Amino acid sequence: MFYRYIIIAIRNLRRQRLFTFVNIAGLAISMAVCLLVLISTRKNFSYDNFHPDAAHTWRITSKVQTPDGRKYHMASTPMPIGEALKNNYTAIRQEVTLYGALSGEARINKKKININGAFTTPSFFNVFGFKLAAGNPLTALTTPNNIVLTEEAAKRLFGTNDPMGKVITFDQRGSYIVSGVLQPAPSLTHIDYEAFAAMSSVTALEQNHALPGRLQNWDIFQDNYTYVQMRPGEGRAALTAALNDIAHRYDDLPGKGMPHIAFEPQALGRISPSQELYNDIGNAPPWGKMLAEMGVALLLLTCAGFNYTNLSIVRSLQRAKEVGVRKVNGAQRWQIFMQFITESVLMCILSLILAVMLLLLAQSTHFNALPVPDINLLNGHLLLLFFVFSVITGIVAGAIPAWALSSFQPVKVLKNLIDIKLFGGLGLRKSLIVIQFTLSLTAIIFLVTVYRQFSYKAVKDMGFYRKDILNVPLADVDFQLMKERMLQLNGVTAVAASSGTLGMPRDANFCQMRTAEGKDYIEFGYYAGDADFLKVMHLKLLAGSSFPAAASKEKEQYVVVNERAVSVMGIKTLAEAIGKTLWLSDSLPLNIVGVVQDFNYQPIEMNIRPMAIRYHPAEFHQLQLSMAKGDKEQQIAAVKKIWIELHPGEIFSSEWMDEQLLARSGQEVISMLGFLVFISTMISALGLMGVVAYTSFTRRKEVSIRKILGATAPGLLVLLSRSYVKLIIIAGCIALPFGYIGSEFFLRIFAYRVSIGVLPILGSFMFLVFLALVTILSQTWRAIEVNPVDNLRND
Template structure:
């Protein structure tokens, strides 16, 4: 029986080739997006599922409020928190603390590799269950200056050689002996560091001032993370009570109006997907992104299913007599229903094959329109999941037309097909068309706004110079010596050493500053730069001067601030600020030597805030070369020659500043949105195509009679099209305010933004009207061109 159903299904698909292709293509494009989301969601929920005692493991988070009322929910806690909980509360069975500041270049012989690492307590492996391929997990993190590497990091450093006992040298932290190599984790973890060093190394680093005093400091929260394992049978309330007890340390802050701090447990299973806490670790996806992906996928597949239903009805109405004949010959309703469901499932399986081929093509061509996963799409378990997904979609999409068409009365369909009414007429499908085109127009308006905003971001003058500046890493070279060597090149105009690139997120550091007259502390953003920093970046001095050539490299003496900082400190003018003393971290006095005009030292998502430029050579990470106009490739080659001579055996990297900032211009976001908008609009057009084809088919005798009575082609075209044009206008009336609101909400992300653009909205609407008219006229004109005699012939 099923074999006969399959044969009939393929015959019908082959007979209606164009209709079949449109149907399969529409479903396939939607399924492509759904499969990407399916893989992504599957991976996002595979984090942290291998840790022992996961149900009893909690991460401690911090709720902090600043004196000016700003509130932060932070993933980090004070560094002493773990030991305090383990030693003072019987309900806590074990704890593990991470101090994620072990970042920098690790060196073995002449090989240097950047490492993102953390200091960890010896209980780390016991709490999280990571396995070691080499070394003893009980002792690997006990001895000071011992370090455990991930398998990938060990491979990068040592290749196939045995890494155990080898020494890795950090410029800042000193030497560490490899005491273990981790096995690859069974699945993903939010703890994604490349190296884990013994926490017992921290005291000596604090004594030598390499690290700030945090081991016994309850006032510093950043970069330290505490996890606790509760004893069996202990309730969460016991941990909450302990955290409230620890929060009493900050009662004095509340009484003095200096803010507040409180602590909250977070279940290990709730860390991923991320709640987007401040100072979190790992690149885990946030809940908002996952829900948005699921919402887009569901919306697309629901629209595609409805379109499939519409198009199936149009095609199936032409087979209504077949249904009548089969029923006269004794076929039961469930058999006919099963026939149409079989055809629907086959259609979806064919769409699945096309969708997988599309994904493979995207992987091979590195398509940027969607975040195509790197997974092996031909993995048997994944293919089975895809197949199950397509069968479910086929049943859902085919159920409505199968149920309706299997209910045809033989006498009625064999007598007059025109009188058949499905689902109470066209109201439901007209409503669907309005909804689909409303969504399409809203998406188009939103896309245009996103494009305009990111284009504005790419060309906006941020108040500093960004063209023809080549960023070159200092590595371990002396900045002054390397600067002198680079200035010998004929194409290098000026050069400066700096801690990072202006305008790049996370390149800006932060410090706490107070004035001599007040005990109130203020948070400033800052960049470290040398005496030529203002000159290279074209920053305008409003008062004072840049750093003097005699500035000390060991002890900080001077500071340059912006106009916003002058205003926040209550100083009347930039000139009045010159010579005043500020205190860094409450104790280091520095003198204001200059005030620069405000500029966007952070991305345009945020307003200009108080900032400083400091002369701290220890924080210089790169040399920024202002190049003259010329052959950029040759200029980079000349710079590379000098750099390689100063760093023998190391790999040279460089980046043009405008390209570095341009990498954040949102091109990938716009490409992805554009692709999704294209799919949404395509689905809406296919839905409109289906309903126009359906009505043209059912009104074919009316059209023939009107033509016989002398109706013109233009009149018939308007008669058949005016109702659909009304639907598009209604969709426009709904979508224009929705597009305006969604665009307005998006633009609120940016402190500096474009207007919503009424002309852009009207242009989007006219584009959609044009697309709809092409779709409508293509079907109505086809119906009008048919010879009236063919339609009036006696059936």
């Protein structure tokens, strides 16, 4: 019986080739996007699923609330908290500390490679279950200056040579002996360091001032991550009680105008997908991105499903008598239902084949609008997952038309079929049109808002200069020496040393300073820059001057602040701020030598907050070269030549500042979102075309009689089209407020944003109306052009 269903389904699909093509094409494109999301979601939920006893393992997080009400939930903690938990609370079985202060250039003879590393405790292997391909996990991290490498890092450093016992040297972090090589993790993990050194190495590094004092410091929260494993029978409640007890050491801070601090456990299995905590580690995508992807995929699949339902209704007109005859001959309703479900599932399987072919094509051509991950799409388990997904999609998409068509009564079916009624007599076809175009118009309005906001972000004047600035890494060369060499080039007009690029969130640093003992701490964002930083960045100096030429490289003495900082400090005029002292960590006085006009040192999502530019050469990581107009390739070649002379054997890299900032302006997001909205709109138009074709078919005799009685072509076009224009207007009335609300919520992410405006919303609506009219008229015109004799010859 099932075989016969398939044969009949294939015959019907071949007979209705146009509708088959439209259905399969719409479903295939939608399923291609859904399969991408399915792959991505499967990958995102594969993080950290191999750790032993994960149910009893927790990461400690820090919650900070500043006196002005701002809240920060950080993945990092003070370093002493791990030892305090292990030594003072019996519910804690063991703890692991990860201190991410080992990153930098690792040297093997003359070979230099950047390594992202961390210091950690010997319990690392027991708690997380990582295996060693070489070395003993019981001793690999017990001896100071021992280091364990990932297999990939070992190959990068040593090639095919045995790394065990070899020495690796880090700038300012000393030398380490390779005591182990990690096996590749069984699955993805948020712990993505390339090297792990013994935590016992930190003591000597702090004594030699190669690292700041952190082992006993409860006031610094950055770069340190604490994990604990509970004893059997102990859970979140016991850990929370211990953390609350430890947090009492901060009880007196709010009374001094300092932040309120608390600690909270986070289950190991809940770290990925990311909850977007501050200072987090790993590459797991955030929940918001995952939910957005799934929402878009569901929207596309819903539109494609509606499209299939609409076109199934159209096809049912040619098959209504078939259903009636089969029922008269004794066919049961479930048999007819299964016939239509079989056709729906078969169409989805054909769409799946086309979707996989589209993904393979996109993967081979690197099509940007459809970013396909670099995985084997023909993997057996993955194909089985795709097949199950397509079968479920076919059943869901075909259920309503199969249920409705199998319910036809033979007498009515053999006489006439006007419409399938649903929900108290409301036409199913009308409901689907309204829903489809409501979704499409909402998406178009949202896309227009996103496009306008990101375009505004790309061109907004952030208060500093960004064009013709070439960023070049300093590496381990003295900034003054390299600066002098670069200034000798003809195309270089000015050079500044800095800690990072203005406007790049990863480059912004933060510190707390106060004006005097007993005063409240003020949180400052800061960049390190030399005396020419203000000049190269075109920052407007409102009072004072830049850093003096004789500023010490060893001891930090000076700072330049922005207008907002002066206001928060309670100083009445900018001139009065010159000469004032800011205390960093209560021990380092910094003299204010200048005040600059406020500018967006962070992306426009953030309001302008107190900001400082510090003369701190130890934090200089790059030179920013102001280049004259000219051939950029030749300019880069000249810069590269000098850079290679100063960094023999190393790989040169550089980046234009405007291109770096433009890459963060969301152009890829606009491209992807535009592609998805275009697809959903086209699918909606195809669905409308199917329904209009349905109407034209059912009213063919009426149109013929009206033509014989003298009706004109414009009159017939209005007659056949006006009901659908009403439906589009109804969809617009529903979608406009939804689109406005969605756009408003999106724009609230940005401190500096465009206004939504009436014209963009109305323009989106008029575009959709135009598309609908073209679709409607293309079908109604074909209906009124038919010779009446052809429709009435048998009546």
